[in-house]
Amino acid sequence: MNRIYLFFLIFISISIGSNAQSSSQLGFMPSLNISTKLPKDWALNFKAESRQALYQDDFKYSYVLTDLGLTAAKRIRLNTTIAGGYLMRITNEEIKHRAIQQISFARKYENFRLSHRIAMDQTFSNLDDTEFRFRYRISTEIPLQGQSLDPKEYFLKLSNEYLNSLQGKEYDLEIRSVAFIGYAITSDSKVEIGLDYRVDSFISGNTRNRFWLGLNFYHSIRNSF
Numbered sequence: 649m650n651r652i653y654l655f656f657l658i659f660i661s662i663s664i665g666s667n668a669q670s671s672s673q674l675g676f677m678p679s680l681n682i683s684t685k686l687p688k689d690w691a692l693n694f695k696a697e698s699r700q701a702l703y704q705d706d707f708k709y710s711y712v713l714t715d716l717g718l719t720a721a722k723r724i725r726l727n728t729t730i731a732g733g734y735l736m737r738i739t740n741e742e743i744k745h746r747a748i749q750q751i752s753f754a755r756k757y758e759n760f761r762l763s764h765r766i767a768m769d770q771t772f773s774n775l776d777d778t779e780f781r782f783r784y785r786i787s788t789e790i791p792l793q794g795q796s797l798d799p800k801e802y803f804l805k806l807s808n809e810y811l812n813s814l815q816g817k818e819y820d821l822e823i824r825s826v827a828f829i830g831y832a833i834t835s836d837s838k839v840e841i842g843l844d845y846r847v848d849s850f851i852s853g854n855t856r857n858r859f860w861l862g863l864n865f866y867h868s869i870r871n872s873f
Contacts, residue, residue: 670855674703675712677844677860684869689723693733699860714738719748727754737771746771760790777816785809787826803830805840811848822848828862836868 679697686692699712719733728751735746750767764786771779787807791797809824828842844860 670857671705672703672857672859673701674859675699675701675861676863678863679865681864681866682869683866684871691721691723693719693721695719711740717748728752735769742773742775744771744773759795760788763787779813779815781811781813783809783811797832799832799834801832803832804828805830805842819851820848821851822846826862828864836870838866840864
């Protein structure tokens with residue numbers, strides 16, 4: 649794991665410092681995540697996320713988009729979950745619609761949890777060709793106080809994701825590297841803040857670097873099922 653993140657730190661530095669064709673964007677990306685468990689190992693998750701750009705060639709605020717998504721998931725084995733969902737993307741130009749399918753695997757180690765997610769999604773637009781994506785993410789959540797995460801304690805979240813995109817006849821690969829510091833407010837709520845770095849378009853030689861300052865809030869609704 650340490651080697652993976654060291655590789656991406658080096659990769660980020662090379663991408664920003666040596667690519668004359670690159671462009672950079674800096675912005676703010678808050679999100680709200682509400683989840684609840686249902687009978688028979690089902691669960692629902694609602695997510696609202698917004699992006700605002702603060703820098704692109706110069707410092708200037710601009711609204712980018714808002715995502716509203718709903719996902720239904722079912723645990724099929726102890727550490728395996730399948731899910732499907734819908735996302736509506738709102739931009740200044742149009743509203744896009746996305747269908748999502750995914751499977752997740754998680755394993756708990758002594759001091760941390762390691763998760764793998766394989767997903768596909770299809771984005772439908774009135775202005776562009778349908779975009780098909782295949783993505784893989786590896787992530788870990790590490791308690792910073794003790795061997796398990798308890799209320800009033802901090803944690804570290806790290807992840808890498810690879811997104812293959814096909815739109816029309818154009819293929820692209822986006823790589824994401826995320827590092828967040830989180831705090832468990834209660835057993836049902838937590839908040840995290842950190843950096844979400846994304847690089848794409850490097851295959852075509854026009855590398856795009858995007859740095860998002862993320863602020864995420866999670867809350868789980870308990871029920872009597």
